[in-house]
Amino acid sequence: MNIAVFSVTENGRQLSLRVAEALSAEHRVSRYCFHKHTDDNSAVFWNMGSMVGRLFERSDAFIFVCACGIAVRAAAPYLGSKPDDPAIIVMDDCGRFVIPVLSGHIGGANNLAETIAEALGSTAVITTSDDEAGGFSLERFAAANDLIIYNERAAKELTSAVRGDDKIGFFSSYRHGGMPEEFTEFSVCRTGICIDKDASQKPFDITVNLVPKNIVLGIRCKSGASRELIKETVSDIIGNIDIRRVREAAVLSGQDENKALTECFSELGIPLKTVTAQELEGASQQLSEPHSQCESIALMCSGGKLIISETGSEDISAAVCEAPVYIDFERQG
Template identity: 35%
Template structure:
């Protein structure tokens, strides 16, 4: 996660630096921010950056760029700072507030989808503080479908249905659970596996059109990777058309796509860059040597090999970016574009 920590007092500064060290050790990218006068007063130049030009403008910029904002100070400061920028739970970053003594850690915004509750738990454990969690499913120790999906990098089809499921669980009523992917470990209380006679349930599948319940909340794991090759100058639309065609043919939701990969000769291929940018998908490039190192049998093209040094770019690229995954659709060609699909291994697990 990209995290910003804002502190406003000397005690808050000391605590913010301690939290940063802990969060960075867990693999996060954390930055500390303080009023410029405070940086001078407590001599934290080089360890913190200034809150400038003012708190409201600064917060707006951080709100758009970061995954989480942590305010070390009074809740009122945090609430006033973020008030103008709050949109909805699918877009807002996690926002937490911690008192300068480190006694209480309070998730204020995006407790589930944004991960504020889990972040609060981790920080509280490190500080020996009390996490002040107020979301109903958490305080009642019930399954939270939106938090679970967000943690496992899965897409949620319908927040209204998610809310209905949470309300049903809070009323101590069972909810159906259907999965096309393997389930490991114990099911959470009140989730009933493969009970299709219920009026409402959760469906975990790469296909968001699968509706086993009258009210179905589709959870789509982002586990599918596109390997793409194309002729020079291929426009975005041709790439998109073949991608959509292959996803439909394989009953895979576009929301299941986790990333795209190609050969490094395509780093300036505008159509490919535009397709990735339009859909906010990470784009990875590999050298011919890296692609040749991927074991397996492929449909090789002598022509492609003479240009790129690799006889099959799309299948090898899809497998490489999926980090040990398997092909679910081999090379398909059309209009100067080649596409293959690989899926990273993923199981339904309720341990997180």
């Protein structure tokens, strides 16, 4: 995750350092400090709202060490829809409480808050009702299995059906396990979940479509390619595949130093992975037939099947693979 940590006071600055240390092993953390209380390892801001706006599209999470009202006002103008908004967490500058304010399940704010609280000896204040009730949570289930929720209105009706002890229908094109007793694959149900790459399927009167985020791109890019050309080429290659389904893109070591490439995928919110020549050679030897560089990279990183062969231009080309999916109801988000 790309995480931006904002602080306003001196106590907040010191706490933001501890937060960054706690999260930097698994996430890319950047610190932003108010100009009166800053240090050499942070960026400076004068207006929090403006800085949040600049970072909003390329950040997966915001952690605000300040009053909750300040954080809400800074983020509010940029909020969109529930599936797309980043995780937002607020902490008091004494480090007593860590509060997920937005995107608790889908954006991972609840888990992130618990991680921070454990590292800092704070208390995570989880307020989402599904956590309190201890029952099935669609958002938690989708986040844990890397699934995209396509229809929020149906999702709300499904949540109501779960709370009303109604039987919930379930259809999946993928292997699955651990299904709780409130779900059924064999009865006629008014409300249900459909997991498939085609979000237009409606096996139930009220269908919540969940689509796996399991697309992996293998990329080859020359240093002269512009950010606009890279984005346009990727869009053309994946065609009708929803860009939100792309789990990661991967390039050969050295190409990740291409600024236009890294900026493009940062804007798209897609992690860019680096593969060494040695890793690629070893993986290529395991393939049953020869493949291009992009195809080999995509196959290696996905562990799945090639669905779009390498295509593009001399400057930028890509291949697309689909990683295998296993749906586990017991997996925790």
